[in-house]
Amino acid sequence: MSVEKWGVFEAVLTGPAAGNPFVDVQLSAQFSQGATTVNAPGFYDGDGTYKVRFMPSAEGEWSYKTRSNVDALDGQQGRFECTASMAGNHGPVRVRHQYHFGYEDGTSFFPFGTTCYAWAHQGDALEEQTLETLGTAGFNKLRMCVFPKDYIFNKNEPEYYPFAKSGDGWDFSRYDIDFFHHLEKRVAELGALGIEADIILFHPYDRWGFAKMALEEDYAYLRYVVTRLAAHRHVWWSMANEYDFMLEDKPMEVWDHFFQIVQENDPYDHLRSIHNGNVTMNYDHSKSSVTHVCVQNWDVKKMREWREAYGKPVIDDECEYEGNILRNWGNITARELVHRYWICIAYGGYAGHGETYEHPEDILWWSKGGVLYGESWPRLKFLRQIVEEGPVEGIEPFAGSFPWGRTAAGGRGGYSLIYFGEHQPKHWGNGLPPEGRYRADVVDTWNMTVKTLGVFEGQNPIELPGRPGLALRLRMVE
Amino acid sequence: MSVEKWGVFEAVLTGPAAGNPFVDVQLSAQFSQGATTVNAPGFYDGDGTYKVRFMPSAEGEWSYKTRSNVDALDGQQGRFECTASMAGNHGPVRVRHQYHFGYEDGTSFFPFGTTCYAWAHQGDALEEQTLETLGTAGFNKLRMCVFPKDYIFNKNEPEYYPFAKSGDGWDFSRYDIDFFHHLEKRVAELGALGIEADIILFHPYDRWGFAKMALEEDYAYLRYVVTRLAAHRHVWWSMANEYDFMLEDKPMEVWDHFFQIVQENDPYDHLRSIHNGNVTMNYDHSKSSVTHVCVQNWDVKKMREWREAYGKPVIDDECEYEGNILRNWGNITARELVHRYWICIAYGGYAGHGETYEHPEDILWWSKGGVLYGESWPRLKFLRQIVEEGPVEGIEPFAGSFPWGRTAAGGRGGYSLIYFGEHQPKHWGNGLPPEGRYRADVVDTWNMTVKTLGVFEGQNPIELPGRPGLALRLRMVE
Numbered sequence A, B: 001m002s003v004e005k006w007g008v009f010e011a012v013l014t015g016p017a018a019g020n021p022f023v024d025v026q027l028s029a030q031f032s033q034g035a036t037t038v039n040a041p042g043f044y045d046g047d048g049t050y051k052v053r054f055m056p057s058a059e060g061e062w063s064y065k066t067r068s069n070v071d072a073l074d075g076q077q078g079r080f081e082c083t084a085s086m087a088g089n090h091g092p093v094r095v096r097h098q099y100h101f102g103y104e105d106g107t108s109f110f111p112f113g114t115t116c117y118a119w120a121h122q123g124d125a126l127e128e129q130t131l132e133t134l135g136t137a138g139f140n141k142l143r144m145c146v147f148p149k150d151y152i153f154n155k156n157e158p159e160y161y162p163f164a165k166s167g168d169g170w171d172f173s174r175y176d177i178d179f180f181h182h183l184e185k186r187v188a189e190l191g192a193l194g195i196e197a198d199i200i201l202f203h204p205y206d207r208w209g210f211a212k213m214a215l216e217e218d219y220a221y222l223r224y225v226v227t228r229l230a231a232h233r234h235v236w237w238s239m240a241n242e243y244d245f246m247l248e249d250k251p252m253e254v255w256d257h258f259f260q261i262v263q264e265n266d267p268y269d270h271l272r273s274i275h276n277g278n279v280t281m282n283y284d285h286s287k288s289s290v291t292h293v294c295v296q297n298w299d300v301k302k303m304r305e306w307r308e309a310y311g312k313p314v315i316d317d318e319c320e321y322e323g324n325i326l327r328n329w330g331n332i333t334a335r336e337l338v339h340r341y342w343i344c345i346a347y348g349g350y351a352g353h354g355e356t357y358e359h360p361e362d363i364l365w366w367s368k369g370g371v372l373y374g375e376s377w378p379r380l381k382f383l384r385q386i387v388e389e390g391p392v393e394g395i396e397p398f399a400g401s402f403p404w405g406r407t408a409a410g411g412r413g414g415y416s417l418i419y420f421g422e423h424q425p426k427h428w429g430n431g432l433p434p435e436g437r438y439r440a441d442v443v444d445t446w447n448m449t450v451k452t453l454g455v456f457e458g459q460n461p462i463e464l465p466g467r468p469g470l471a472l473r474l475r476m477v478e
Helices: A124-137 A177-192 A215-229 A252-265 A300-310 A334-346 A376-388 B124-137 B177-192 B215-229 B252-265 B300-310 B334-346 B376-388
Strands: A002-004 A009-014 A027-033 A036-044 A049-054 A060-068 A077-083 A093-096 A100-103 A113-115 A141-145 A163-166 A169-175 A196-202 A235-241 A272-275 A293-296 A314-318 A408-412 A415-419 A437-444 A449-457 A470-476 B002-004 B009-014 B027-033 B036-044 B049-054 B060-068 B077-083 B093-096 B100-103 B113-115 B141-145 B163-166 B169-175 B196-202 B235-241 B272-275 B293-296 B314-318 B408-412 B415-419 B437-444 B449-457 B470-476
Touching: A009 A060, A009 A077, A027 A049, A036 A215, A049 A060, A113 A314, A124 A177, A141 A235, A169 A177, A169 A215, A177 A196, A177 A215, A196 A215, A196 A252, A215 A252, A235 A252, A252 A272, A272 A293, A272 A314, A293 A300, A300 A314, A300 A334, A314 A334, A334 A376, A334 A408, A334 A415, B009 B060, B009 B077, B027 B049, B036 B215, B049 B060, B113 B314, B124 B177, B141 B235, B169 B177, B169 B215, B177 B196, B177 B215, B196 B215, B196 B252, B215 B252, B235 B252, B252 B272, B272 B293, B272 B314, B293 B300, B300 B314, B300 B334, B314 B334, B334 B376, B334 B408, B334 B415
Parallel strands: A002 A077, A113 A141, A141 A196, A196 A235, A235 A272, A293 A314, B002 B077, B113 B141, B141 B196, B196 B235, B235 B272, B293 B314
Antiparallel strands: A009 A049, A027 A036, A027 A060, A036 A049, A060 A077, A093 A100, A163 A169, A408 A415, A415 A470, A437 A449, A437 A470, B009 B049, B027 B036, B027 B060, B036 B049, B060 B077, B093 B100, B163 B169, B408 B415, B415 B470, B437 B449, B437 B470
């Protein structure tokens, strides 16, 4: 038996089906290779089946031994071979260079995420269409909820529910195995497309009671979902979408404890964050259990302030969505979203995409997936390519208020990316490096063209086309 | 002899020409009508000529009597008849309804200003062209400096200087009468066009020494210029352009004292303010001598914060200029300037225009005047018309963060003006008044069209074109 490095090894065991195995049975396994041991929790998968999943991070032979309070599951042993990772498998994403990300194998990862909150609750036809769209759209991260969603444009019942039915309600101590099999399948399919799954564990948009469980039920649910999904290398944890709209039921210390539970049940230390609703309600992302900053804020020119406030990578997941619905968070133009994305990038941060065009059947990408109708996504794909051609460590913002307070710009080493946006200078020389020779390219962020202007000495003003939506890229010539 | 209400009466006297009359001679006159008396300072106008100017604010007969430390100028008496003001003369502009302006006769005044800092130092041909442009451009206020300007694109010598020459330098105790005659002529010509003259008394862009006089010389200059110009009903006082770039020579208490001197020498209490350079260096406009707030700030979505901070009318004089020069304050697109102007207006404030396109002879409107090359000015003229069709008391911003934190909107009584900008909803109902019937118009801020959609009950969503740059105007139907 073998599994590739950062793949999912699964030990399957048989044990009791009686009682409530979700509550009654404790199971874990210790995975060992040489001096390395990793303790991975296991879970009940229904019908007397138990599983322990494990993501090996080193090639070679691994052995494991289970521990359980049930004899049939205790002391089971096995071995497997961890082979080299296959093409496209770079391991989990980690924080790197303080403000940026990278895969564990050292490959850069620049998040270009989109949002389909409830896509996995829409039935196979639409879910498969979403995957097909994601296959070519150019995004490498997806924000998605575990729970189904009740909100404007989101009134359809899901096919699966996370908990077992109990009379007219739910038995929050028993998980629905079909639900989780389905969820895992969709998560795995994202992985196969090279898309990180930013798993949202709680959200307030609920009519089933999943947002208002007792805290002990929340904790148990968290342990269960994290145990099931953590061995997928491409999983990120988001404690919530808009946690601040749930503070009445789950005060701040509960969110802190959620972080703790996730951390304790995830042996791989996947990325962890949380997402605010109100722009004034940023979570204190400086807490040590938070790996990176997620904010919802339209005011992207604050990117440098967020970086400084928390000292971690910043993703403005929701800088408003391209669309035309009645709510302001979902009706900016494609040009404006592309503009905001560029500002985030040039100021050393990252942003998130979403699309919210009115649809005759209420199939809005931001929540249900489907197809993309907008005009921003190809421009963001183009921007991703620009960023991937830049410094492997990521772009650091240029400091100071002049001239970089009004022109979003950053760089690293001999590389500068200066995004002019609503500014349209005919010449530019402000703030450029005093020494060296630079190849200058004009990037048209909307028309997706790159035109080389020539090689310049840094301080000589460079003539530009003098129209909006342009960026200047400078790369030092040896 | 007669003069219209709010016109300029001028008493001309003959006195000593020897010594330094600017320093040696004190002159004023007391103007009386019934129980009203106004003390107006006088000034030396060269060649033994002295003048006392007075702006009467009530019809009927006025008498005056001079006072001086020189016998020939002391105790002179006269009378004149103040007639009704002529068409187009509404008196000086005052603060009204706390956050807005109005002429003294009760007519609304909504400032739509532009900027030609050094236009009066460019020679007759260009100055007359500027006046011709202003005659149709639609602006009703102009920011202009007393002193000439030395700065990028501004290296030409002026024809006149404010002080008498003294060897290679200046005698700061003697004013150049030709300079002031010329300045007054240009100021009067603005008045004839119905344009308020926002007179900038100091600025840092100087190679002649006018920005670095001794404080007593500053004070004497201030008294002289205010005495000469104050009787023009359309004069506003701006202590400085970018006062914070002069703090080394003129610390904060000096600026406070400048306000005091202006106030003491202006019997008509014209509007007084001051303009910052750095966005973090707003003067404390809550001081009682400051009548209204001027800021330089690109971040116009802060308009409501400035209103709240100072409790006075706010003009963002410099929300960056339409143009294409290298400096960021002078290279935003016409669309962006129109966008920022609309945001200021809908949030209950005002903005300022300027134009800075590169020019083969360095004739940039923002400093020298000439002709307008841009595309924003006709859209601002259109916006002025929209505002003048609105509530006579001015537009108050709608309160609260939702939905008005992201959509600039305000109104008064049964009137609402909702500017969507980068937002493009297909339907809008958020935040509309719950009661009443409203005639809805869609305003295209760029194409300058107004299209009536019909009459709606406030809370029913209104269908909109779903493209950017639109505003919705709602007016209650009786």
